[in-house]
Amino acid sequence: MDNEDFGQQDGDYQQAPNGMAGSDAAFLYFLFTFQFFVSVFGTVMFYFKITGTKEYQREKKVTKPKLFMQMLILIVNVFWMYHTYLLIQLDNEMKDKSFDPYTALGLALPMNVRSGFGSSAVKKAYRALARKYHPDKVGQLEEEEKAGAASKWQMIIKSYETLTDEDKYNNWITHGHPDGSLMQQSMDIAIPAWIADK
16 A cells, blocks of 8 residues: 655654553552542441431431432542543553554554555555445354454544544644543543533
């Protein structure tokens, strides 16, 4: 396939290492531990408040609105803790493997940072792989082969989008991942897209 070099002046290709910096990763583990203890302590206190004697409830000034708010805070904290866990898992995955959209599409890695971005070679490679791995093309395969083809197809889509979407491409060059740094992804997880777009 013809790998086109646009001769960009951005210099030699240098991809950022995957994963978080040590201090950022350590912060995630600290945050998760904090969230865990908050959940345990809050759950224990909530249990005592709803099962305690009338005297205990009067002493602690337990009311239904207060119980409802405490339960809501516990749910929010568990939700937050779950997404912190997802970020830790994502960090580990990014450290274990390097995402390379060019290789995933069967293209040679360019020497210059912008070489091949949005090129006809990228589109040609995507079309060729789509003819082989698109879900409509693998219906006759065994279930195990079909699952492997589906995983391959997801990687092909991710790679093609990275090499044709400027924002995702810049994220990949800078952070090693088309969705940006893990801190940026953590904001995307915490804030729904429809809110962020406003």
